[in-house]
Amino acid sequence: MDIKAVFFDLDGTLFTSTRGVATSTRKAIQELRQKDIFVGIATGRGPAFVMPLLEDLDLDFAVSYNGQYIFTPKEVIFQNPLEQKSLKNLINYATENHSDISLGTAHGVNGSGLLKFGETRLASFLSGVLPSGTSGVARNSFKHIIRRVLPQNSNLADNEEEVIYQAMMVATRNETARLQEAFPELLVTRSNPYSVDLISKSGGKLPGIQRLGEHYGFTLDQVMCFGDSENDLTMISGVGYGIAMGNAVPEVKNIATYITDTNNQDGIAKALAYYGLIHYSVEKDFVSKDQNFNKVKDFHRLMDGKTQEIPKAFSPTEASFRADFKVEEIVEFLYASADGNQEKFTELVNNLHQAVDxxxxxxxxxxxxxxxxxxxxxxxxxxxxFTYGSLVLSGIDPYEIFNAVHRANMGKIFPDGRPHFDPITHKVLKPEDWEEKFAPEGKIKKELERQKRVAAKKYENK
Structure with a gap:
C-alpha cells in the first residue's frame, strides 16, 4: 500500500455533528504526519474558514471552494474565480426566484444571512433536530424564521471589487437539474439537502487534489480521501482509496472502496487503522508494550478484518498453517546459508528433516x-x-529492517482496496506492482550495508 496523501472533507467527515474534531482524528493526523504522509482538506468551504484548521491541526494544504482556491499555510497554489457574466446572471436568477445566495471570496462569504447561519454550531444542532423526513412546509417555515433575524444581503451586485470563487444558493434537490440547465458553464454540486455550490465547470475537489499531486509529487492512485456528501462523489471514485463515512449518503457508499464508521464514532481513525496507516484501538482492544507486536496486529487487522482480543489456542489445522509459514522461512534461511551451493542446501534440508524427526x-x-x-x-x-538470539549472534539491529518488512506486508492490498488470499495455503497474495513498490530485499541490503559501515568506523577508532 503506497499512500502519499490523505484528504478529508469537513462537514460530516472531519467534523463531528457538533463541529468539533474527534480526539482520535487528531491523533491519527499526528501519526500520518510522522510517517511523512501529506494531510489536507478538500471542502466546499472557503479559505477564511479553513485556514485556522490548517494551523490548528498542522495540515499541509487545502482544496477549498470545491477546488476553486487551493492553498497551504504559506502560499496560494491555484485560484479560479467565477466570471463576472456568470455572477451577474446568478444574482439576477436568485433575485427573480427569491432564493438566498452568498458569494465566496478569499476573505469570507458575503450575502445571505441564512447561508452564513448554516455554518454555525447552532445550525448544525437545529438541522439534527429536524429529521430528514421533515416536510418541505416545515423546512420552509424554519427558513423564513431565520431570514427575519438574518436578512439576505441585497447589495451583492454592487460589489465588483472582490474576486468571487464560488456561489452558494438555497435550493432543494429537485431544483438541481433546473439550475444546471440555466447555467451550463458552471458545475452545480451540493454538500447538503438545502443548498448548492456553483463553481466553474472545470472545478471540483478531484481536479484540485490532482493539482496538488502535480505540485508535491504524488498521483491520484496514491491518495486516500474521506467524504460523505454528493460533492465528494468524484473525489471518492477518482482516487486510489475512497472512504465513505458511515453517515454518508447512499451514492457515496455505493462507489467507495471502503465504508467506515460515522463521523461521531471515530470513523476516520478506524479506517486509517484498517489500512494499517495508524494504530487505533477500540475499547475492547488491547495494546502491547511491544511496538513490533502492535505493527503485526495492524497487519492482521488489515488482512483479516479483525484481531483476536481474548487469548485462545490454535486448532490443529490453524497450528499446521502457522507452522507451514514458519518452516518456509526456515528453509529460506538455510538456502541463504548455502549461498548458492545446491549440494550444501540439500544436505541442510536433509538435516532439517532429521531434526524434525x-x-x-x-x-x-x-x-x-x-x-x-x-x-x-x-x-x-x-x-x-531464538530469532532474536540469531540476530544477536549475527550482529544485526532488527529495528529498521523489521519496519521495512512491515511496510512491505502492509503493501499487499489490491486495487479493489482489499487483501487477496491463496485458496489452498491461505497465504496473503501480492499485487502485480508489489515487487516494484514494496519488495523489502533492497531496503534490507541497504540497511545492512549501513550497519556494517557504522560498525567498521567504530572499530577503526579503537
Whole structure:
C-alpha cells in the first residue's frame, strides 16, 4: 500500500455533528504526519474558514471552494474565480426566484444571512433536530424564521471589487437539474439537502487534489480521501482509496472502496487503522508494550478484518498453517546459508528433516502437564527468543529492517482496496506492482550495508 496523501472533507467527515474534531482524528493526523504522509482538506468551504484548521491541526494544504482556491499555510497554489457574466446572471436568477445566495471570496462569504447561519454550531444542532423526513412546509417555515433575524444581503451586485470563487444558493434537490440547465458553464454540486455550490465547470475537489499531486509529487492512485456528501462523489471514485463515512449518503457508499464508521464514532481513525496507516484501538482492544507486536496486529487487522482480543489456542489445522509459514522461512534461511551451493542446501534440508524427526520423538516422550494454550505460547516465545538470539549472534539491529518488512506486508492490498488470499495455503497474495513498490530485499541490503559501515568506523577508532 503506497499512500502519499490523505484528504478529508469537513462537514460530516472531519467534523463531528457538533463541529468539533474527534480526539482520535487528531491523533491519527499526528501519526500520518510522522510517517511523512501529506494531510489536507478538500471542502466546499472557503479559505477564511479553513485556514485556522490548517494551523490548528498542522495540515499541509487545502482544496477549498470545491477546488476553486487551493492553498497551504504559506502560499496560494491555484485560484479560479467565477466570471463576472456568470455572477451577474446568478444574482439576477436568485433575485427573480427569491432564493438566498452568498458569494465566496478569499476573505469570507458575503450575502445571505441564512447561508452564513448554516455554518454555525447552532445550525448544525437545529438541522439534527429536524429529521430528514421533515416536510418541505416545515423546512420552509424554519427558513423564513431565520431570514427575519438574518436578512439576505441585497447589495451583492454592487460589489465588483472582490474576486468571487464560488456561489452558494438555497435550493432543494429537485431544483438541481433546473439550475444546471440555466447555467451550463458552471458545475452545480451540493454538500447538503438545502443548498448548492456553483463553481466553474472545470472545478471540483478531484481536479484540485490532482493539482496538488502535480505540485508535491504524488498521483491520484496514491491518495486516500474521506467524504460523505454528493460533492465528494468524484473525489471518492477518482482516487486510489475512497472512504465513505458511515453517515454518508447512499451514492457515496455505493462507489467507495471502503465504508467506515460515522463521523461521531471515530470513523476516520478506524479506517486509517484498517489500512494499517495508524494504530487505533477500540475499547475492547488491547495494546502491547511491544511496538513490533502492535505493527503485526495492524497487519492482521488489515488482512483479516479483525484481531483476536481474548487469548485462545490454535486448532490443529490453524497450528499446521502457522507452522507451514514458519518452516518456509526456515528453509529460506538455510538456502541463504548455502549461498548458492545446491549440494550444501540439500544436505541442510536433509538435516532439517532429521531434526524434525528427532524433535518429534523428544516431545512425544516428554511429560506434558500444561494445557494447549500454555504449551503453544511457550513454544512461540521460545521461537521468538531464538530469532532474536540469531540476530544477536549475527550482529544485526532488527529495528529498521523489521519496519521495512512491515511496510512491505502492509503493501499487499489490491486495487479493489482489499487483501487477496491463496485458496489452498491461505497465504496473503501480492499485487502485480508489489515487487516494484514494496519488495523489502533492497531496503534490507541497504540497511545492512549501513550497519556494517557504522560498525567498521567504530572499530577503526579503537
Amino acid at each position: 528427532k524433535a518429534a520423538n523428544k516431545v512425544t516422550l516428554k511429560e506434558h502437564n500444561e494445557d494447549s494454550l500454555t504449551g503453544q505460547v511457550d513454544a512461540m516465545i521460545d521461537l521468538l527468543y
